Each structure stands twice: as structure tokens, then as C-alpha cells.
Amino acid sequence: MSGSTITPWVVGNWKMNPLQADAGALLKNFKQLLNEQNIAEAACHIGVAPTAIALTTVQNELAQASRHIMTVAQDVSRVAGTGAYTGELSAELLKDYGVEFVLIGHSERREIFADQPHIINEKVKNALNAGLTVIYCVGESLEQRESGQAEQVVLQQICDIAAVVQAEQWKQIVVAYEPIWAIGTGKTASPEDAQAMHAKIREGLSQITPMGLHTAILYGGSVKPENAVELAACPDINGALVGGASLNAESFYKIAQAFANTK
Template sequence: MSASTITPWVVGNWKMNPMQADAGQLVQNLKKLLQDQIIAESACHIGVAPVSIALLNVQAAFKDAGRQILTVAQDLSRIAGTGAYTGEVSAELLKDSQINFVLVGHSERREIFAETADIIQAKVKHALTAGLTVIYCVGESLEQRENGQAEQVVLQQICDIASVVEAEQWVNIVIAYEPIWAIGTGKTASPEDAQAMHAAIRLGVSQITPAGQTMALLYGGSVKPENAVELAACPDINGALVGGASLNAESFYKIAQAFANTK
């Protein structure tokens, strides 16, 4: 399988949005779009990452969508199992609720909540051990890019987790490259810059594991319908982690359609 034949993923990260009624309407609108003009599962994996209190409701609401819509947790505990850890949700608890996918390492978790490489490492380890698929987020700041450190920073973030990933577990990792300076700013890396970084990631991961050749690499950072076709045309970009545009069903659908039709 070459990078160009990898089934793309389009995942909507709802972050700390929306209110319950709006979430319900968003799900219904997306279901209607998918039922009116289905995007085959073989053409594109589609998922949404709602707030933790909505995970099970959203999962249930998509049961009759006509195709699988993955429900993705935005985070998980660095502590495994169960116990006296107020406010935490472990990998095992997610798995027990059939939530089989989780974001780890998002720049907002790294920056706002001071998640270190050690914390992220523990989260990845527990998620994989519990049988979850990890969407692992990497990305550089504007300062790091301007200093010519972008590739070094991103590849180091991948190396940070390599020691806790067993050889057979790499197939359960998807990498999402999100330049921090493009998240929620309206700025997007040019298709050329995004492709160059994705190619560097694929090369770097392939030096660690053969799974690097078939791993889905997603782009995130102000992805919208207007730039999705160009991004989808890049050979090493296998999908998108979508922020703000995922809160509008039509915009999110069009992004998924762009990747399904281009790949």
C-alpha cells in the first residue's frame, strides 16, 4: 500500500463546544447529509470528538447514520484502570463504553494544561494497552518554524512516544500534524509546506517502524471546505483533524467529501 492509497480520516474535534441542544442538531444535520449523499466507509473514515459528557449520547445518535461514524475521546487519564482519581477517565473506562479512539498530545493540552512528554507518553501507553486507536497530535509554534526548527520539533514529539509503543501497536496510531500557529487562527500552512512536513513525518516514522508506510497522517489547523481539496491532493496527507469547521455539518461534510473524492 502506498501513501496515496491509504483510506483517509476526517475527524471533527469539537473541543469545549457546543451546548447539548446544538450538539444534537449538529449530529442530526450531519446524518441527513450522509444519508442524502453517502460517503462510503471505504472512501473515508469519519469521526467526531465531542466533550466527554456527550460521548455516549453522540455515539448512540450516530447508530442509524447509515455508515459508521467513529466517536473519539478528546483526552484520557495518564492513570490506568479504576480507582480514587477524581475527575479522571481512564483508557479502560473508555474501552468499556466502546469508545475506541482517543486524541493524545493536542497542542492545547500541551500548552494550556502543561502536559509534558512524560504525561503524554503514559497516556499513549495506557491507550494502546487498552486496545484504543490513538490519534497522536504533533506540531510546532510559529517561533520554532521561523527558527527553522519545525521538523526537528515534530520528529522529536514522535520520538517521545516511541519507547512505549510496541512493534505491533504502531498500526493503532494515526498522526495528526497541526502547526500551532494555524489552529483557530484562520491561517493554514500552504499545501506545499504541509506536504513537506507530512513527507518528513512519514520518513521519520518509517525509520522506526514499517507501519510508517501505511500510517494515516492527518493535517489540522484551520481546515475548511475552501482548502480541503488542495490539501487532499497532497500525496502524504491522508485526512484532516478539523476544528471550528466541524461545528457546521455542511462544512464538515464537504471536507470529508473532498478527501473521499480525491484519494
């Protein structure tokens, strides 16, 4: 089943980068590239996921761009609402500040910060109930891939959230497949391997919800301008979650341009 008619998404995950002055320069350069040659909103959704401390600053800067660019939170609290939870940032607070998109389940959150499935489910539930769109990250380790468990692991991660996503909420889900062994390593899955996994994800989603045919499935893992065109040509790869390359305005622009022009 192909998702080739889905408008692609290209989202830059800045992770714990950059410093304030560098962020300002990055946004200025990216907005200038769009001014010189715009990428139509209908051709590609574009988003940026800065650090929590920079969310509103980045949001204000992006409001001055020649087209809409989403501001995306990198994570959200497992606690809903407001209250005495020092250091937490709830879905309701994000929504109140106009941030309507959030990454949940990134492998770095799972591995480094022990976000187990039940914690991720709480985050997903809170985000959806607050009206946010969730970019839900899945992916396998090199060991799991080499032992033939890649599809099983990824499909289980998809099934994990099914218990907390209401039927009408699946339209608020975007999936990002990031093979852990390709994140920040310079390695990337071949377009054929990536497409095969994306097709499996779409098949799995379609068994859970009719929205599976229409869900955007992004690829992440050392996406760069040099491989973006090939990845964009795959029918079930509906965009990219971009790490390191999103910290360079020209590289990020070229990746967005590749998906806008190919789809």
C-alpha cells in the same frame, strides 16, 4: 515516500463545544447530509470527538447514521484502570463504554494543561494497552517555524512516543500534524508546506517502524471546505483533524467529501 493509498480519516474535534441542543442539531444535520448523498466507508473514515460529558450521547446518535462514524475521546487519563482518581477518565473506561479512539497530545493539552512528554507517554501507553486507536497530535509554534526548528520539533514529538509503543502497536497509531500557529487562527500552511512536513513525518516514522509507510497522517489547522481539496490532493496528507469547521454540518461534510473524492 507516499501514503496516497491509505484510506483517509476526517475527524471533527469539537473541543469545549457546543451546548447540548446545538450538538443534537449538528448531528441531525450531518446524518441528513449522509442520507442524501452517502460517503462510502471504504472511501473515508469519519469521526467526531465531542466533550467527555457527551461521548455516550453522541455515540448513540451516530449509531443511527447511514454509515459507521467513530466516536473519539478528546483526551484520556495518565492513570490506568479504575480507582480513586476524581475527575479522571481512563482508557479502560473508554473501551468499556465502546469508545475506541482517542486524541492524545493536542497542542492545547500540551500548552494550556502542561501535558509534558512523560505525561503524554503514559496516556499513549495506557490507551494502546487498552486496545484504543490513538490519534497522536504533533506540531510546532510560529516561533519554532520561523527559527527553522519546525522539522526538528515535530520529529522529536514522534520519537518521544517510540519508547512506549510496542512494535505491533504502531498499527493503532494515527498521526495528526497541526502547526500550532494555524489552529483557530484562520491561517493554514500552504499545501506545499504541509505536504513537505507530512513527508518528513512519514520518513521519520519509517525509520522507527515498518508501519510508517501505512500510517495515516492527518493535517489540522484551520481546515475548511475552501482548502480541503488542495490538501487532499497531497500524497502524504491522509485526512484532516478539523476544528471549527466541524461545528457546521455542511462544512464538515464537504471536507469529508473532498478527501473521499480526491484519494
